[in-house]
Amino acid sequence: MDAYDEDSQALRGPDGSTGARRPEDPEHQEAPVRPASGDPDGSPSTGSPPPVPRRTGVAALSPRYQVGAAVALAVVAVAACVHLGMVFLSLAPANTVTKQHGKAIEEWVYPEFEQNWKLFAPNPLQQNIAVQARAEVRMKDGNVRTTAWNDLSAQDGAAIDGSLLPSHTEQNEVRRGWDFFVATHGADNRPVGMRGALSEQYVRRIVVMRLNRDDAISREGVIQRVQVRSSTTNVQPPKWSREKISDKPVFRLLPWWTVGDEEAAGGAR
Structure with a gap:
């Protein structure tokens, strides 16, 4: 017979078998075609590991x-x-x-965190109270000069007038300090209770700090003594009201306070 079978057109071997490869023969199975890329899905590989998330805040410490x-x-x-x-x-x-x-x-x-509820009281505060101070200042030539009265409350009012974000210190430091003093002293300006001396020291330090900062004479010398007074003026009723009250200020004058060396040297700043 011819080497090729006419029907199958396949090459036969010496034992009569054809040379056609059988699918079940492992030696003759074709290897599967794999993607050229290193990624299983065939997408291009960059060859670098995935990025590590960057830590922020406390976790980054x-x-x-x-x-x-x-x-x-x-x-x-x-x-x-x-x-x-x-x-x-x-x-x-x-x-x-x-x-x-x-x-x-x-x-x-007390005194920094004291709460005041007068705004919501049955009889709200109907007075304007201004705290004023002056000082005796020893100048560089040895002479002692007395300053004019400085209206600390008016200075605070001017500082916050028109301000969208006024300072809490400018609004309440002097006002709350004076309220603290009045609450711990009698009409004769003598301390009542254990907090009286503390309130005096608190107000005195505020006055010395303000005068050293804002008063021209105080800045040129050393403050020896300070004196504080309050000016209380009644809020006038509306025009339609028949109520009649005085519009004249009433002053409460405190005695002179001696300023300690630490405060006079600027320790209260």
Whole structure:
């Protein structure tokens, strides 16, 4: 017979078998075609690992600094809770805690954080109260000069007039300091209770700081003594009201206060 079978046109071997490759023969199976790219889906490969997300905030710090930040946040949180608790107890009715720790609560709250509810009282404040101060100043030549009266309240009013974001200090430092003084002193200007001396020191430091900053004579010398007074003027009723009240200011004059060396040297600034 011919080497090729006429029907199958396949090459036969010596044993009569054809040379056609069988699909089930592993040696003759064709290897599957793989994508040219290194990625399974055939997309182009960049050859670099995927980007690592960048850490921000506290997570970007080293472990040591993360511990420090956590401790600082914990201290701030504890201080905020203590402050809110103290203010709440100062406003709450008398209870066991305020009776046992009343002094500690007052020392924490007064005078900087004292709360005032006169705006919502049945009879709101109907007076304009201005705090004024003057000083005896020892000049460089040894002479002592007395300054004119400085209206601290008017200075604060001018500073916040027209301001969209007025300073809390400019609005309340002098006003609350004077309220603190009046609440702890009698009509004879003598202290009443344990906080009287503290209120005097607080007001005196404010006055010395303001005069050293705003008064020309005080800036040229050293303040020896200061004197404070208040000017109270009634708010006039509306035109349609028949109420008649005086429009003349009433002054409350305090005695001269000696300024300590630390305050005179600028320690109150």
